[in-house]
Amino acid sequence: MALLELKKVTKVYQIGTVAVHALRGIDLSVEKNEYVSVMGPSGSGKSTLMNVIGCLDTPTSGSYILDGKTVHDDIKKTDGNGKLSDDDLAYVRNQKIGFVFQTFNLLPRITALHNVELPLIYAGIHKKERIEMAKEALRKVNLMDRMHHQPNELSGGQRQRVAIARALVNNPSIILADEPTGNLDSKTSQEIMMLLDELQNAGNTIVLVTHETDIAKHAHRVVHFLDGLIASDEQTPKGKA
Amino acid sequence: MGQLFESLIMAFKAILQNKTRAILTMLGIIIGILSVSLMGTAISGIDQVFEKSIESMGQDVLYVQKFPWFMMNDDWWEYRNRPNIEEEYAQQILERSSTIAFSSPSSSRRADVKYGNLSVEGVEINGTTWQEAFISSVKLESGRFFSELEDRYGTRIAVIGYEIKKNLFPNEDPIGQYVLINGNKFRVIGVMAEQGKFLGLMSMDNIVTVPLKAMKSVFGRIWWISISVKPKEGYSVEQAKEELIFIMRGLRKLRPQESDDFAINQQEAFRQQFSNIRFAISAVGLGITALSLIVGGIGIMNIMFVSVRERTKEIGIRKAMGAKKSIILFQFLSEAVIISLIGGIIGILITVGLVGVVQKFFVAQLSFSLVMISLSVAVITGIVSGIVPANQAARLNPIDAIRYE
Numbered sequence: 001m002a003l004l005e006l007k008k009v010t011k012v013y014q015i016g017t018v019a020v021h022a023l024r025g026i027d028l029s030v031e032k033n034e035y036v037s038v039m040g041p042s043g044s045g046k047s048t049l050m051n052v053i054g055c056l057d058t059p060t061s062g063s064y065i066l067d068g069k070t071v072h073d074d075i076k077k078t079d080g081n082g083k084l085s086d087d088d089l090a091y092v093r094n095q096k097i098g099f100v101f102q103t104f105n106l107l108p109r110i111t112a113l114h115n116v117e118l119p120l121i122y123a124g125i126h127k128k129e130r131i132e133m134a135k136e137a138l139r140k141v142n143l144m145d146r147m148h149h150q151p152n153e154l155s156g157g158q159r160q161r162v163a164i165a166r167a168l169v170n171n172p173s174i175i176l177a178d179e180p181t182g183n184l185d186s187k188t189s190q191e192i193m194m195l196l197d198e199l200q201n202a203g204n205t206i207v208l209v210t211h212e213t214d215i216a217k218h219a220h221r222v223v224h225f226l227d228g229l230i231a232s233d234e235q236t237p238k239g240k241a
Numbered sequence: 242m243g244q245l246f247e248s249l250i251m252a253f254k255a256i257l258q259n260k261t262r263a264i265l266t267m268l269g270i271i272i273g274i275l276s277v278s279l280m281g282t283a284i285s286g287i288d289q290v291f292e293k294s295i296e297s298m299g300q301d302v303l304y305v306q307k308f309p310w311f312m313m314n315d316d317w318w319e320y321r322n323r324p325n326i327e328e329e330y331a332q333q334i335l336e337r338s339s340t341i342a343f344s345s346p347s348s349s350r351r352a353d354v355k356y357g358n359l360s361v362e363g364v365e366i367n368g369t370t371w372q373e374a375f376i377s378s379v380k381l382e383s384g385r386f387f388s389e390l391e392d393r394y395g396t397r398i399a400v401i402g403y404e405i406k407k408n409l410f411p412n413e414d415p416i417g418q419y420v421l422i423n424g425n426k427f428r429v430i431g432v433m434a435e436q437g438k439f440l441g442l443m444s445m446d447n448i449v450t451v452p453l454k455a456m457k458s459v460f461g462r463i464w465w466i467s468i469s470v471k472p473k474e475g476y477s478v479e480q481a482k483e484e485l486i487f488i489m490r491g492l493r494k495l496r497p498q499e500s501d502d503f504a505i506n507q508q509e510a511f512r513q514q515f516s517n518i519r520f521a522i523s524a525v526g527l528g529i530t531a532l533s534l535i536v537g538g539i540g541i542m543n544i545m546f547v548s549v550r551e552r553t554k555e556i557g558i559r560k561a562m563g564a565k566k567s568i569i570l571f572q573f574l575s576e577a578v579i580i581s582l583i584g585g586i587i588g589i590l591i592t593v594g595l596v597g598v599v600q601k602f603f604v605a606q607l608s609f610s611l612v613m614i615s616l617s618v619a620v621i622t623g624i625v626s627g628i629v630p631a632n633q634a635a636r637l638n639p640i641d642a643i644r645y646e
Contacts, residue, residue: 090563090565090566091563105643107558107559118562121244
């Protein structure tokens with residue numbers, strides 16, 4: 001069974017009196033340890049898709065199953081009314097999803113280590129164990145020597161590595177990277193992408209949103225979005241190999 | 242549990258990051274809690290002083306006097322024209338009454354009291370009769386009160402107040418010694434126990450009690466007389482009062498349509514007057530307190546709204562990392578409560594300092610329960626003013642929040 005399965009997912013935003021159809025019936029499944037790039041012009045629905053996959057937003061209709069858990073299903077209505085509550089969504093985000101954002105989204109004025117601890121705090125993990133896990137995650141992104149620095153004392157690349165460590169720390173089912181290199185120069189971008197490649201090699205599942213073809217090529221599969229629909233879904237040379 | 246603790250620490254750090262703002266916000270609460278605790282302290286102090294002062298007055302004692310204890314300014318002239326209370330009334334009241342056990346005339350004036358080369362100026366010299374010992378609730382520390390016989394002969398003997406003993410006889414037993422009152426020798430036969438100050442202001446220990454006849458022989462003229470009356474056992478003060486009015490009207494030969502030309506005073510009048518004052522103080526105090534706490538609370542609410550807005554992105558990040566609504570709510574609510582609780586603690590510390598100073602002049606005591614009440618009030622203010630901003634934070638949509646710049 002697929003790790004992530006979307007069926008007939010739609011999302012409609014009501015902006016004033018106008019209904020904006022951001023997603024118009026998406027079918028998408030991602031297998032465990034797959035590496036998928038999502039591409040498309042702005043307004044194509046790729047960000048909305050990321051929000052739905054990341055459980056930051058719920059679909060208007062359709063079904064979404066993540067790692068065996070039904071997040072949304074208004075066809076079968078398996079979980080009560082087929083929707084998870086805000087707190088349940090928070091739980092899914094905490095346990096199953098690791099986010100990497102374009103703007104890093106680290107908390108200022110706390111150390112890198114504490115930033116990485118954050119998901120574990122909300123998972124209710126005890127302090128001693130938490131610090132060990134956070135250090136381990138920072139070791140994976142090779143930032144052990146920087147763990148007591150605050151974000152403003154780190155370079156962009158280092159910040160993004162802290163963010164990746166934070167995404168990794170709770171062993172998520174899937175890592176969602178939304179334009180992770182959008183704010184970085186090309187050399188640092190390469191470093192970050194290599195880090196993501198390593199993580200995928202180590203068994204992680206990654207969904208990456210980007211509009212740079214070079215970045216998208218790191219994935220095994222590229223899904224193109226256009227006007228709320230999937231325009232194409234192809235294996236990259238790397239995926240075919 | 243661990244999450245709550247972490248949220249508490251985060252709330253604390255958030256306050257530390259904005260110290261100036263937090264302190265300014267606290268000011269309102271500090272003032273509010275200061276007024277809560279000061280008001281409470283003042284009221285309990287006044288209560289204590291009042292009870293202690295009124296104790297010496299004797300609960301079941303009636304005073305027949307020219308002026309009532311509490312009167313309107315305009316009435317003064319009317320009272321002033323009343324005939325004086327005569328010393329003889331005391332005996333006549335006893336003879337005519339069936340409810341009254343003791344009836345004693347007394348008067349007082351100020352004089353200097355000397356012993357050797359020590360002297361106390363402006364002592365209240367209280368002339369009265371042997372019956373006073375049975376009417377007044379004042380206890381003797383040593384010695385005795387004067388007898389009926391000494392009273393009748395006007396023997397120059399004196400029962401001195403605690404302060405007189407302290408000042409004139411610091412190192413010796415005053416009993417049997419002679420003091421000079423207005424240059425006349427009086428033998429000390431008793432010392433009164435310490436009484437404290439009336440309403441915390443007038444010392445009741447700076448007093449010398451002598452037989453009324455002896456006082457008249459020393460000072461010549463007596464300006465006014467007050468008659469203290471105590472009911473017999475088995476009769477209430479009200480019964481005695483009723484009979485006393487009847488007897489006094491008889492002595493004054495008043496016709497039924499004429500109103501009383503004397504006053505019967507009792508402790509109750511003080512109590513009533515006091516409860517009015519106390520009520521006024523409490524009402525005004527409560528008003529000021531409520532007002533300052535509302536202002537303080539609005540200050541906190543305002544700053545919490547600012548804090549939520551400033552940290553919208555942080556809230557979004559926390560939510561993306563899996564923070565539940567309740568945890569975000571708790572974090573911001575604790576921030577508000579911490580600010581107001583610290584404000585409350587500072588307010589109480591200032592109160593403790595002020596009470597320490599005031600204690601030198603007036604009875605004041607900050608009770609433990611008042612401290613707890615004040616702190617609870619601070620916490621409640623924090624919760625009330627923090628709940629709306631905290632709830633706003635908890636309900637933020639994570640997608641919008643995380644994109645907020």
